[in-house]
Structure formats: C-alpha cells, structure tokens
Amino acid sequence: MGELQAIDMEVFKFAMEEILKQNKKKINYKIVVEESEFKCNSCGKDFSMSEVKKKSEEEKENIHFIPEMVKAFVKCPKCKSIDFEIIKGRGVSLGYE
C-alpha cells in the first residue's frame, strides 16, 4: 500500500474482512506500507517524505485523493526543484505465495 495513498488501515481491514466473508474465503494476509521514494529530475537526488517539511492536514488530504498532488507541496530538499519522479509509494500492489 503506497504511503502517499494514506489509506485508513482500519477501514481497509474491515472492507477486506467483509469481502473474504462474502466470498467464504480464509486467507492469511499482511498489509505492508510502501514508503515513498522520489528522484529529482534536476539534481538527481533520491529522497522520501521523511526528508521534506511536514505536510499540513489539508495538503495530506489532497495527496490522499490524488497522490500526484505531492508535486504541489514537495520540493527536492537539495535543489528545491519541483521536477521529480515518484519512484515508490503510490498505488496498490498485491503479492502472493
């Protein structure tokens, strides 16, 4: 689960349990939060959310709805560019064994 999605884990777990119940399935699952990772297109620095100024609740909510909005509120901590790629931390992926 991408960090930028800022999904409420309790709500997600509840929905997951309901789906499993409705489908009469029993599985073991683990939710892992994928930390954000950005790469500056200007100076090449790799950085994450933990290295930038803490975001306000309003900014966090905007990023929750549209993760790309992180580009409105985050700058490269080294060169202050707004031109960076989101390498990790958005979307949802599923791993299985």
Place this chain on the structure above:
Amino acid sequence: MNNLRIDPREAIIKDRMIAVKNICLVSGFKGGIGKSLISVAVALGLADKGIKVGLLDLDITSSTDHIILGADKLYPKEDMGLLPPEFEKIKFMSFQFFSQSCPLGFRGNSISNAIKELLCVTVWGELDFLIIDMPPGFSDTTMDVIKLFDKFSVIAVSTPSPLSKKILENSVKVYKDMKIGILFVENMAQKAKINSIRFDPKIDKALGDVKKIKRTQFYKDALKIVSKIEGGGV
C-alpha cells in the same frame, strides 16, 4: 513472493461515467485562443436551459475555469467518492481544488496518473453533458482522454490567425480518422459568422463574475454554440 501490480482505475472510471450521456471536449491545440472561456460559457449556457451539466478543467498545469467563474473557494464533498461542488447549477471539478494554486511540475506519467485518479474519485451522477476544458496541443491529456472515454465529441477552437487555423487543421485529422463529431468554432472573429464568437474586449473585465459574463457579446455569441450542441450539432 510473486508481486502483482493491479490497476483497477480504468474499470472504475467507466463505472463512474456511466450516467454521463454526452462528453464534449473543448480543444484547440494553440494556447491563448479562448478554450477555457468557451468551456465555461457553454457550461453556463447549458445550465441556464435546465440541462444537467458538468465542467471538468483538464488544463492541469494552467487551470483557469475557477478564475473565470469566480469559484476559487470551492472544495468537493466526500461521499463514496468526491462530489463535484455545484456552482451556477454546474457540477464543477478542477485540479486547482487539490493543488491550492501551487505550481504543478508534471511530466507525462504524472499527468496520466493524476487524470485517472481524479476521474476515479469523482462522482458525477447523472449528466446530460460533461464539458471538458482541454490543454493546448495534442498532449498527454488528449491521448489519455481518447483512451479513457469510449465516446465523445469535440468543439475545435481556432482564431482568425493563420497559425491557429493551420495547427487546428493538422490536429483534427486524428479525430476525423476516429469518426469523432467535430464542431469548428472561430473565436475572436472580426465579424459575426456561423459558428463564430466575435472579439469582445469587455470579456476580461467580466472575469470572475458570472452575471457580468452573461451580459457580454462574447457570451451571447457563445450561446449559438450551446444551441448547436444541445441540438446534437456536434
């Protein structure tokens, strides 16, 4: 451990748009030719006729529809998705609500992702028309819209400038090949003609005030476009 990256967004978007009867792109391929003003005027004109209309500003990095409408203090409400705020009987959605007017340094993949995310969360409900204000050029946004929507029509805007006309001619070939309905509109025209909107120097002073916009020559001319698309002329 096998890793499967799932992307259900395109399926969700189709579901979200199911009750939208007509999608109309206001496209123009050159900047500064009045696409946003025409998008807003068409949406206002349709809403005045009691038609259920939505307005989506997809000019992501240079959104201006909220400025034209004077609707910059709006924010969507959350209810099983995001409900576009209603302004002047128009369901209005814009990236500006989320970017808080901060500059957006978007490249290709970010544009596609942002459009998909916005369309995934937006609950339009029942609409007769969704007017989409497109960015200039045959850009990432245009290609995403073509990919995401099964059916749409185009209001193709140009000005009397030969540059604007030439680039439009080249670009609409793509839509013609796809058999998409196109209504050609000349903005900033010197004289009144069919499908034209005359140059109106007073429009700039009306920005941000819908009542003033509706009193302009620009708006009165734009209503001809409204009658055309309402009657299925695109």
